[in-house]
Amino acid sequence: MIELQGLTKTYGDKTVVSDISLRVERGEFSVLIGPSGCGKSTTLRMINRLIPLTSGRILLGDEDVTRLPAEQLRRRIGYAIQSIGLFPHWTVADNIAVVPNLLKWPSARIASRVDELLDLFHLDAGEFRDKYPHQLSGGQAQRVGVARALAADPEVLLMDEPFGAVDPLTREVLQNEMRRVHEQTGTTVIFVTHDMDEALKLASRIALLDAGRLVQYDRPIELLTAPAEAFVSDFIGKADLGLKLLSRRWVHQYQQAATTSGDAPHHWETDAQGHPTCLHGGRPTADVPPRVAVTDDWTATPGMTMKEALSRMVWYRVGVLPVIDDAGRLIGEVTLEGVMGRQP
Amino acid sequence: MMAALLRRERRRDALLPLLSLLLVALVLFMGRLEPLFHAAFPQLETPVYARESFWRLTLDHLVLVLVSSLISVSVGVSAGLFVTRRTGREFEPLVSALAAIGQTFPPAAVLAIVVPLAGFGFVPTIVALTLYGLLPVVQNTITGLRTVPADTLEAARGTGMSARQILWRVELPLAMRVIIAGVRVSVIINIGTATIGSTVGAQSLGTPIIAGLVGDNIAYVIQGAVLVGLLAIVSDLSFERLERRYRIGGEATD
Numbered sequence: 001m002i003e004l005q006g007l008t009k010t011y012g013d014k015t016v017v018s019d020i021s022l023r024v025e026r027g028e029f030s031v032l033i034g035p036s037g038c039g040k041s042t043t044l045r046m047i048n049r050l051i052p053l054t055s056g057r058i059l060l061g062d063e064d065v066t067r068l069p070a071e072q073l074r075r076r077i078g079y080a081i082q083s084i085g086l087f088p089h090w091t092v093a094d095n096i097a098v099v100p101n102l103l104k105w106p107s108a109r110i111a112s113r114v115d116e117l118l119d120l121f122h123l124d125a126g127e128f129r130d131k132y133p134h135q136l137s138g139g140q141a142q143r144v145g146v147a148r149a150l151a152a153d154p155e156v157l158l159m160d161e162p163f164g165a166v167d168p169l170t171r172e173v174l175q176n177e178m179r180r181v182h183e184q185t186g187t188t189v190i191f192v193t194h195d196m197d198e199a200l201k202l203a204s205r206i207a208l209l210d211a212g213r214l215v216q217y218d219r220p221i222e223l224l225t226a227p228a229e230a231f232v233s234d235f236i237g238k239a240d241l242g243l244k245l246l247s248r249r250w251v252h253q254y255q256q257a258a259t260t261s262g263d264a265p266h267h268w269e270t271d272a273q274g275h276p277t278c279l280h281g282g283r284p285t286a287d288v289p290p291r292v293a294v295t296d297d298w299t300a301t302p303g304m305t306m307k308e309a310l311s312r313m314v315w316y317r318v319g320v321l322p323v324i325d326d327a328g329r330l331i332g333e334v335t336l337e338g339v340m341g342r343q344p
Numbered sequence: 345m346m347a348a349l350l351r352r353e354r355r356r357d358a359l360l361p362l363l364s365l366l367l368v369a370l371v372l373f374m375g376r377l378e379p380l381f382h383a384a385f386p387q388l389e390t391p392v393y394a395r396e397s398f399w400r401l402t403l404d405h406l407v408l409v410l411v412s413s414l415i416s417v418s419v420g421v422s423a424g425l426f427v428t429r430r431t432g433r434e435f436e437p438l439v440s441a442l443a444a445i446g447q448t449f450p451p452a453a454v455l456a457i458v459v460p461l462a463g464f465g466f467v468p469t470i471v472a473l474t475l476y477g478l479l480p481v482v483q484n485t486i487t488g489l490r491t492v493p494a495d496t497l498e499a500a501r502g503t504g505m506s507a508r509q510i511l512w513r514v515e516l517p518l519a520m521r522v523i524i525a526g527v528r529v530s531v532i533i534n535i536g537t538a539t540i541g542s543t544v545g546a547q548s549l550g551t552p553i554i555a556g557l558v559g560d561n562i563a564y565v566i567q568g569a570v571l572v573g574l575l576a577i578v579s580d581l582s583f584e585r586l587e588r589r590y591r592i593g594g595e596a597t598d
Contacts, residue, residue: 072504074504075504081498081499081502088493089517102503145499
């Protein structure tokens, strides 16, 4: 758990961060978001005191760390930044081992921790341990950067727009990986971004800042459905609010039993293993044949966002998608009516 | 491009032992070349400098260079470190200017000033060489430390390294190649400049050169100059090897 109490930063008579108080529970993924210059980065950097705070208190667990020497504090807090800042003269293993080394862990423990982290990020330890940063791709380097931040099991992991500088494809992959790593490690994360889609994808709580002030700190769904003030809905964007909402909804929440009986307006055919093979009916327009074969792409999985499921319906011009399990067996369906019928 | 670079490096690497051998051979056996010099300069009575052995002269020369370079490097690196720390930042223009003045001052002029104060011989020469060699060391130390990427420093601070740990583990290793390049320039300059120490009585490889100039003996001048030149080339090649060891992966050379 980490708690910020009345965090304030002024430069001369200019207030950049004004009286921010928020509490991030253990294991929570908290995202600070807001327009440029809203003070989100400054807030983050005050937490590990790369920027000294003007006033306010920071509690880590039950401990007041506001007066703790900055170096000691930073060794308990992971820090990953957009430019990564890997040490170019050190191998990947040395880079990851920085904080454990500073904490004087025994070398055997450090070595096994390095391998464990490389493994966590699906980087082959044998291949990557002895590489140098210039031999890594952008995505790999960022993974190593996050691994370094996680190395000494920090009480909190601070991330300052870590995926801001990579291409959209890599960014998506890294976001998915971050979700997985967060689930696997249960680390408390505070993450700064200006990208609402990224926030919605990752956050369990979102803190929206504007001009140094905390506007709303809530679960993503509340931010979308119960904005505290007009600025919140303006910032989120009204144009695709519905789609943003669906990006926080999962297929398993909308899933219903699949119809296989011939009398229904649409129904599925399955093979002997239970894989869906064919859909009868279920298309919104008359110009498509009444019976179409199921392809790999127009299926949904329980963990998929409803935004993606809806996108597939639109693309394949079907009003219904089969939901399949890991083995590809039909376990249910989601329908266009289902998307519409549920309260946001 | 990389391949061409490596080829060039290999060629230079082969040159180093060859030239070192030549240098040692000339230092030890210059006397054996007497017939050669005699043939080239028949008008000279003693065509090979013999008032002092060449290895003694070379040794004295090296001591001059070594002592002055050690002082230049320790003073220069310390000054460079000081002005790149937060507390010393304001002194940077002053330090750079002082170092630049040290280099623009002709060493002969420094000798003229120091000799009346410190007498003849070793000390004034060391003072002149030290001042002369300071600038490249100071400049490169500052440049080297300044070119350490800001995000690397930010990351270093973020991991909880102390200022001293950041200096020793991150800044100096990353700046080392540029700092060594400065030392290289400084040493090479001083190998050449140390010869003028002989004008105020510091024995060096300049001694036969001065004697040759005074006594109209061109062979002495050649003997001294060839050895100084070889010494400079051998040192330069050795420094190049040392620099290469601090090259960070992917970084271009030259």
